[in-house]
Amino acid sequence: MRPPKPLSLPAGTVALPSSGRRRFVQGMTALAAVCASGLPGRAAWAQPAGPEQLSGTTFDLVIDELPVNFTGTPRIATVVNGRLPGPILRVREGDTVTLRVTNRLREMTTIHWHGVILPPEMDGVPGISFPGIAPGETFTYRFTLVQSGTYWYHAHTLHEQTGLYGALIVEPRVADPVVVDRDYPVILADWTDEDPLQVFLNLKKMGGYYNFAQPTVGDFLADVSGAGLTAAFEKRRMWYRSRMNPTDFSDVSAATYTYLMNGASPAGNWTALARPGERVRLRFIGAGTATYFDVRIPGLPLTVVATDGQAVEPVEVDEFRIGPGETYDVIVQLPDERAYSIYAQSMDRTGFARGTLAPRDGMTAEQPPLEPPIWLDPIDMMGAMAAMGNMPDMADGAGPHAGHGMVERPARARHARTEYGATTDMRVDYPRDNLDDPGTGLRGNGRRVLTYADLRTIGGPLDARVPQRELELHLTGNMERFIWSLDGVKLNDAKPIHFRKDERLRVTLVNDSTMAHPMHLHGMWSELESPQGVFQVRKHTVSVQPAQRVSFAVTADAPGRWAFHCHLLYHMAAGMFREVVVA
């Protein structure tokens, strides 16, 4: 064990139990129940972890290990101030904050302030912002908050998978136009009992390691009896011939994951309390390392008022998909004395995170059943080709949204010459541009599902200039060998991307894969454009759907070196990452 290290902590934080003691977070209620035990099986209640929420301008955060149990098997998590998720940090726009982060692990770690505009050396990306926080060291982050809204923080290392993440709420300097009675961050995350490095190696050795929904003989026979032999072959031909798996939504599934809501497993039933009639702001944070969640509260409409911290024109939906890195602020009103499930299925339909919105603790609502696993639609591989109606089985996936807004004559993508090698298993020549697509598994499901086309940032773009140049990058991979890259080149085989200081440029991403990728640019906003080039919504993490083309405008007003990467942790680790130099 590490030697105990005395820490003098100011008021507002809580001293951690000494590291020699065994602490144990019960998986069911990781938020509340922290108990200590010298012997396994003989738990005794002990001092709680640090407070759930910290506010002010000065913060002391200690990163440490903590035994947890989410699955019945004790494991070691990486936590902040003894908590998983870390404490909610509430700060105020315009304030200069000081965050002293102490690393009590045996290896380097970091905290990255996701979506926060700050100086490059405060961004927390090891190897780009700074060398990381060495074991035993304290790093002092200091920056002035120039924005408000829902953000979050997380390790920019594999510790993100083991629990190092938390909510960062920046209160607006002026009164918040969104008036609510209750306000809760809702962090959606995935937990595995396996070592993240082992997960990565499993994927490197077998791309479909965690996929137990692969097509079977039984599926084929069912299709034959339902639609006939020809249709059953035709449905498979494109996928089988190209060696693309039609069920590859997430690399990592519930085969190893337990999905968490604010650190509680579904059985733990995290609960947001509200009285009937009260307006509740739920700040959803996508902290899944490999998981997109489809979120709904059956029986209640959701009014989306912000994404990635930025206010949008309110839009009412029944459901929304949230990718790793993204945030969505949602207003709901509790209509009566009943409980309502906050239900977040994983995109691959192998599991769910779940909590409850209720007037009293301990209430539960009926949960919707987990939806059956589905296949990708042809549009998710062929892009605009499939959307043009050449595919006989498009009926399957053509929901009310699919197809609208598709440009009539799709533009051809310009592939990099490095996309013709071993790193890249497919290329989409004619990607689709349809922002009004809710995505695979949500098309035509009978519910009102949010799409990027529904999001409009209030106040328009930060910079009215027309982008002076366009930079095209392709999202590429090799699913069999689990190689992920941009333009077919992995991080360390590539050169950085240069943004000219103060230019307004357009970044066009073409997804040459059948997986969605949440692309996160550090240090500067990504102002998403419609297919017609009109400003749509300001984001820090832009999810690009399979075989889709998406453009966003950037104002390169942040000199320095920044990270740009896929926020699926294992894609980032595999090389889907670039350094961006603004100079």
Place this chain on the structure above:
Amino acid sequence: MTRSITGSLPLTCLAVALALVAPPGLAADPEARAEADPPAEDPGAMAMPAADAAQDSSDPTPPPMAMQMGSMQGGQAPPDARDPDAWADGYEYTGMPGFEQTDQIVFGTVLVDELELASGDEGDGLGWSWQAAYGGDQSKLWLRSQGLKVEGQRVDPASDLEVLHWRATGAFWGRMLGIRQDFGPDGHTWVAAGIQGLAPYWFELQATAYLAEDGRVAGRLKAAYDLRFTNRLILTPELEANAYSRADPARGLGSGLGNVELGLRLRYEVRRKVAPYVGIVWERAFGGTADQARARGDAVTERRVVAGLRVWW
């Protein structure tokens, strides 16, 4: 079907063997042809009109999807393909400590595909097929071994250990270069060259040509397919064929196609990495190899029931 290989050069042997085993439709598949031939990844099959014509902005109407599919994978970059370094403007990484290195990870893996007790017409024995690899995404060191030893008999002539260097040649294919050492008396040492990869429709293929110290040539082809009854209960049909340029009476081998082995193994993945299985194997000797078997009074065809364990890590 059996004699065409006799006396041919290793590469021809390999190509013919590949053509023989290709499932219907596969041999005509442009992707398969393109990728199975490492030195010329795109032998023109990919030169769809789409690739060039569509660059012409006067006619942005894309080609029909059937044509599209052919150009989605493999192939060669067109002359006007984008430069991946174009956005760098000469900038380089700073190389600060802590920079993400996991994309360059080097790791080892071992797959014991078959480790089985075999019971057949000629007696009981032990069969195996395993491979181990160590390296990164582009290049790996491979060890491969397979064989069968039936009690009271000499080790099966197709029992050997190979040490190979693998290099990725495409998204689904790699080429192998190295040596093979036969097991048993009178075994040869061979130089080995081949390909290994995943053909369209998810057929796993391995084709290797061998050149021995005395100039003799051999070829081996293996193909397998995973048929999932469920995501854990998986039937694997497997085919192996061995051919030789010269007879080798000491090892009971004639020239030409020596043997074809068809296996059907049904495994249950208790975990991803651990799967017990049962199966049946049918093997037949051909040509001179069959003649020698008959002369010894042995059967030309053999059937074996097998039971074993598939594990990897």
